[in-house]
Amino acid sequence: MDIKSGHTAHSKNGGGTILSHTTIPPEFLVQIDPQKCTQCKRCVVECSFGALQFEDKLIAINEKCSACQRCVTFCPQSAIAIIKNPQAFPEHATWTEKIQRDIWKQAETGAILLVGNGTNLPYPTLFDHMLIDACQVTRPSIDPLREPMELRTYIGKKPPKLQIKVEGPKQNGGFKLETPISPNIKLDAPIMFAAMSYGAVSLEVHKALASAAKNLGTLMNSGEGGLHKDLYPYGDNIIVQVASGRFGVHKEYLETAAGIEIKIGQGAKPGIGGHLPGEKVTAEIAETRMIPVGTDALSPAPHHDIYSIEDLSQLVYALKETTNYKKPVFVKIAAVHDVAAIASGIARAGADAIVIDGFRGGTGAAPQAIRDHLGIPIEVAIAAVDDRLRGEGIRSEVSLIASGGIRCSADVAKAIALGADAVAIGTAALIAMGCRVCGRCYTGLCPWGITTQKPELRWRLNVEQAAKRVTNLVRAWSRELEEILGALGMNSIESLKGNRERLRGFSLDHITLEVLGIKPIGK
Amino acid sequence: MINEEGKPIPGAEPIKAMEAMAPRYNGLGAGYAGYGIYPKYKDFYALHIMLNDKESKIAVEDFLKSNVNVEYDEPIPTKEVSGVQDSPIVWRYFVNPGPAGQSSDQALDPDDLIVDLVSRINSGFEGALVFSSGKNMGVFKAVGYPWDVAKFYRIDEYEAYLWLGHGRYPTNTPGWWGGSHPFNIIGWSVVHNGEISSYGTNKRYLEQWGYKCALLTDSEVFAYLFDLLVRRHGLPIEVACKVISPPLWKTIDRTHGDEGKLLQAIRMTYADALVSGPSSIIVAINGMKGILGLTDRLKLRPLVAARKSEMVYIASEECAIRSVCPNSDEAWTLKAGIPLIAKMEGGPS
């Protein structure tokens, strides 16, 4: 159908117009101020989606614009504005613009809608309904600038109690530790980097995260795409992942790392496996993943050797046997309804830490229906799991790591108060590197050089600078955490862990308050 | 395990087989079922009941007396074991529905009466749980590892022609005495490895037929489903297996003639009884003196079998079988959704 001329094409089988994707109005409009534009064509080069082209003059192909802000940022004249298409749609509360667009796309293709980043639906964020206590008069606060503040956290299995042998008064001060302690990993602050696979993100992102983790004394996670050889020197600051696709899993991979994580699920797509579209499977990725170039890497939904909880225990011990019990084994799950029971099973399965990814977790590619509608928020998941493990007397068996939409230092403090030992951040770290959350990660055309494998786009991310920015972010949050601890009258992060008493709920129904284990404000 | 000639198998055998699979359990439940253990009272329903305290016992016994004839009762013999804690009172009653339990104008099926009786006790008496209710058989279960539960119930002092054994690794439901396997209703006993993702649907279907799922554990639906499909609906046991673990539509569409029609009708009629989720089960069959093994249609849980002369074994791992039968005549793995049935020759169907 030729929209502009107004003529309608008729199908050979009778009447009716033939609909095509060009009938869907674009979401964004690229507006170039002709007064300011010097036609330097910088924007044409910068736009990796092909939304800007030059033929005698600058042409915007609005359908391709993802509002990633690359052109806006790099236009030397600040001549570009990206605006939401003001095209008036008849407003409808049920049949919103977004719903209509989704239906058009599916009518076109019969396909599953694929999205990137974490969910964008306006579910309430429980962190924003919690307030932290502070000390006044009845309790002294501590000055965070001048007093020592301890954020160090050990991740791993702890014994329920210690056995001490009392020796003669002259030897070792008289006491000897008899209880063996399982391997633990020391973090200088309770903030780690979440798993993002090599493939979903570029090698440069992995290098930046590894370098930042080393500077900060924390950990990054290889994600399920295997570990590039260049990352091996950073092994002490890396957790390697064993996911259902088992990409890049071999003994050296396991031995190099500080710990091993079995990925059962992630918050953005509970119940299904990782997804790396063929567009992003380059020769380098194919080498690490050992699959043909250009094919989709669709990890199976389950591990095919884990179909019941005792099978998970089997894999945990297979990995421990392979690495001679020297590395802690983590298990990462998506937060789902019976997360507390699942976590109890995992704790009893021999795992040293459980990473719980709430439904707001990010992803490089996931079906929209799954991302937006499955799973539960991390706040209630951590509270429920912490309660269950304590109730069963097994809380010390595992460290709990919370992830899925941790946005700022206050979220970190609240997660720890709810019961987490530490948090893991994914999207926040990428935003520090330049991500604008445009959600087009699966195309492999990330203009910021983050979720791409194209050499000319990867080149845009300067590893050193990205590492510095991420390090800055975590340092800033750590300082803010210290301020919060000081206000709470604590100088060690352990005192905040599981300390529900220092949280209050604001406009939450009483069942949610009960699940979170916190009182309402005023009480 | 079953001895197809009905010869007794000493309790030490299932215990040994269970020990071989130690890594599969986490100590939050274990149990056994033995068939042929009460020859003296073989025509009576042997009710095994867990009771919280003396008050519950008195209340339940009053209830029993007004509904059935209690021929004999005694404590289930136990031994103190450190691995089995907080035990309730465990008692056994040998009963028959007498005229006291029947309405005057119709003679009700005694099996139905006992099923109803069990249901009323389990949902109506807070401190009591009937965990076995068949004739000449008994379930013995608790929270603990299989070897400790065996010591507790003195399993090695029994002989049976059919034994089931199970060690639990619970996930979604807590470990408690009632939640251990085997699950039983009259002569049906089930041990299960896996997860029932269709539990909510199966439970509500069974409720429509009068079964109450009181044991907080998804596996119990198997016992009630077999009782409903085979005993009450009269389906042959192989067909009941097709209800529970039916072929995929792709396969049914390719199946012609009567068989295809039957399969289609099964899936249409019994949609709510389809059990989804990785599962392998071993079932002692009511009224048949037989045993069956079955897996889900995708075979996501292991199940292997072996035969030596008249002994047939089914287990989650071959090593369990080998520990009591090092040289079988044949050994094989079960096929997805296809039951293995072993029974005594000439045993009533």
Place this chain on the structure above:
Amino acid sequence: MRITAKGLSFRALNQLIRECVQKGAREIEIVEVNGQRYIGAGIDSHVIIVIQGTPGNDLGAFAQSPKIIVYGNAEDGVGNTMDNGEIFIHGNAGDIVGYSMRGGKIYIKGNAGYRVGIHMKEYRDHFPIIVIGGTARDFLGEYMAGGRIIVLGLNGSDEEIVGEYVGTGMHGGKIFVRGKVCEDQLGTGVGIRPMTNEDWAEIKGLLTEYCAVFKTSLTDVLENSYTKIVPTTYRPYEKTYILT
């Protein structure tokens, strides 16, 4: 060196094996094995481990280079994520043989179960091979990305040599079946293609060693028609997802 496994937990047995390997043992014989798991897990030296009995799950998981010979049946998870090395089973094996295998060889004299060779991968000289003498069940080579699976159907049972959903999601590698396979049995994105001379040469090469290990006649094995199953598209799920 000889180890008697009777009464040993898997942890104790595997610790003993590791100690023997460290002491430089070239061959370790383990007898009275029954159900101990993870035997040979992660071993990265060229040691020969001979097992008499029934090894438990995950035999040779994540193994790098040992040669493991079993006189008996194996359970589930043989060669789980194996990187290299050899596993020869003079008996049957259970489910998920060679899950995510990245290299090395697994030869089974008897039958294997479900999801054999699921998600096998290859890269250059990392080239895994699974050969099964008897039958294999559903989901053979599911999501295979490389390597070779051969199923021979030699034990004369009247069961189908392979089950259903063969190669579903396959996007690399090849499956050869000694006998007929119907289109109905195949999964998404795979097809039956005619054998070429290169295929015959490859099978002959792969089976020569297999036949030597199990003392089967290579001529008998080759004298039959083979079905070759390969991916028909390298992106079987390309149209499943639309980029929003």
